[in-house]
Amino acid sequence: MNRKPADTEPVTNAPEWTVSSLSGALKRTLEDAFGHVRLRGEVTGYRGPHSSGHAYFGLKDEGARIDAVIWKGVFQKLRIRPEEGMEVIAVGRVTTFPASSRYQIVIESLEPAGVGALMAILEERRRKLAAEGLFDESRKRPLPFLPEVIGVVTSPTGAVIRDILHRLADRFPRRVLVWPVRVQGETSAAEVAAAIRGFNALPRAMNGPTGPVPRPDVLIVARGGGSLEDLWSFNEEVVVRAAAESAIPLVSAIGHETDWTLIDLAADLRAPTPTAAAEKVVPVRLDLLAAIADLARRHRGAMMRLGERRASDLRALTRALPSADNLLAGARQRLDLAGGRLVHMLGAGVRRHEARLAAAGQKLARLSPLVLLERARARWATAAQGLGRGFAHGIERRAAILTRAVSRLSLQPLRLRAEAGRERLTIAGTRLANARAARLAAERARVDNLWKLVESLSHKGVLARGYAIVLDSEGHTVRTRAAVSEGMALELVFADGKVGATAQGEGAQPATRGRKRKSDAAAPPPVQPTLFGGGE
Structure with a gap:
């Protein structure tokens, strides 16, 4: 096997990179070339904010996908929160994450991609809240006929509050409490929800620095017209839930007649304009005065007719009533019969007592x-x-x-x-x-x-010593003071005869007629001793 000599290996002057240095160079290059971009795409892989408060998801289109991250501070300030499948326009800077050799976009602001996306978000949110029952008609309550205090949640510097106050003054002047809020912007939804809950948290009477602050009888949440983005604060869940939870009847008056928001569905009554809201919460004072005058006139006429009808009915009833002699005839006859029976019974009673x-x-x-x-x-x-x-x-x-x-x-x-x-x-x-x-x-x-x-x-010896026996009209012995009534006829028996008397003075008790004391009528005679020491 032939080997090439070492001096024949190619020589290069390309610098050597470490992984960290190369990653850092790529990061700087990418950030310099794409320091600030506006990226359109569909949200994918969104599962809500992380436990740290940061949000991690992706943006995709038909052919590519890029990772995205929203830091905690930015996420809390977003007016539109990302949702799965939402088409958005993200503004941020492109950078890399060296630990995994990936590039990503750090989002600084986020907005829906067009009105269609907002309407899709709005419809999805409406279905979600409707499924929870926040828009049910059974939750809605009638407004008070004539509220003493009206609470208004709106901007204190706009024309809306002036229109409401002017309309209330024309129809029926009432006390108005204004809770100033921003009606547009990032903090608008939180301020409106806090205002609604703040009015509900007021007690019936609360002492403030300038005097008692009464609890409103009705609330008006008002804002002038604007685009869908301008009215978006009144589509936020926090505002809709605060309106649905309000114990005070609430009227929504957001935008013009053609505008609608989710708070209109949760409110007890929707007014097409702020001016119409003022008309709905109070009646017209002059109309009430005219109605009261008409009712008073009708009441007087009805009372006169009622008096005449009652007088006619009374005359008719008087003619139908029997005479006094006819009414007393039966009672007189019963009295005569009772008198006859009484005389007979008195005679029978006297004879029975004599026997x-x-x-x-x-x-x-x-x-x-x-x-x-x-x-x-x-x-x-x-x-x-x-x-x-x-x-x-x-x-x-x-x-x-x-x-x-x-x-x-x-x-x-x-x-x-x-x-x-x-x-x-x-x-x-x-x-x-x-x-x-x-x-x-x-x-x-x-x-x-x-x-x-x-x-x-013997009682004769007692009578001979100066005592006397007291008998009542029936011949019964009177033994106690309580048995004597004032004016009662008495008979005093002395040793040499009898004398009649009449009871007088404080000791006499109320007479008890027709009652016979058992102790007097049935008292056994005293037992007399015999010559043999016994009694018969």
């Missing part, structure tokens, strides 16, 4: 101490007579026995025994007579003591 009183008197008579004492005396007299007859009969029987015994025995012993027996009988008779006299004396003394006790317990 009960007579029965009670007979019972008391049977239980009287005098009757009981007479019964005891009769029993003792009968007992004394029986005892005497028993003694006499016993003596006679013993005498007969002795006589028969004497007839059978000798006379002397029998005479002696007879004499002895006679003496014993005489002594026994004497002792028996003494015992009988002593027993009768003791029983008589006991009866006398019982009679004295009866006399001391």
Whole structure:
């Protein structure tokens, strides 16, 4: 195998490059040649911003693709955010990424490529928000008839606020609170959304540096006419969501009648112009005054007609009413029947009470101490007579026995025994007579003591000492002060007779008619002792 000599190898003067130096040279060359470009293409591979805040995606057309990056600071300021498939015009500088030997465009600004692209974005966003229910008619609320405070979100320097204030002054002057915002530009959407939420965050009364700031009753978001790009702030999601979340009824007045934005779909009412919005939130004061005057006139006429109709109805009803005699006839007849029954019932009641009183008197008579004492005396007299007859009969029987015994025995012993027996009988008779006299004396003394006790317990003894018995109109004993009513007829029973009286004074209680106390009517009579220590 033949080898070429070393001195025959080709010699070159091309400089040697390292990978880093070559990458840096390419980077500088590319940036110098394409330092600032305007590139049109379709967004591809967009997945939203990275966790670092930077956005990485690509731009393509029919034949090529280039990587693109938007740094965090630039991405936050973009008015239009990239979306997959969106055709955009990107302004930036072309550079390389040495770590992977790729070139890319660092985007500094981004805008849709023509009105058609914006309309496509707008339609896609409309479908997305409509699917979430932000445009449903059920969410929309009616405006207040006459708001006290109107909140306006618009530019304080434009002609819109002057048109609104002038129209409100012509129709019905109301208090207006203006929240100044930019209606065009990069920060416009955030300011409009913050203004809507700020009005909703106001309490019913909030003390500010210049006095209380009331919460508006209705909001107007207004802007004058312009191109689609000029009105784009009112198509942003943040504005649409703030309008849909507003607890205060919201009127959108963006652009002219032919212009429309997404906030018009989320608002409670869309006005074609800012001036029309002012007309929709307040009525015409002169029309209200005329309507009130017409209603007052109609009310007076209706009241007059109502009064006449009521008077006519009253006259008709008066003619249909029965006379006073006819109305009272039935009641009078019922009263007469009740009076007749009352007289009969009163007589029956009196007779019934008389019978009960007579029965009670007979019972008391049977239980009287005098009757009981007479019964005891009769029993003792009968007992004394029986005892005497028993003694006499016993003596006679013993005498007969002795006589028969004497007839059978000798006379002397029998005479002696007879004499002895006679003496014993005489002594026994004497002792028996003494015992009988002593027993009768003791029983008589006991009866006398019982009679004295009866006399001391009898009401007559109490009446003799100066007391009296109080009876009501029915003859019942009045035992307590509470049973006496003022004006009540009473009867005072003294030891020597009866006296009528009428109750007077503070102690008298209200009369209770027709009521009988059970304790008075059914009180049992006192039990009287007998000669044997018991009671009957």
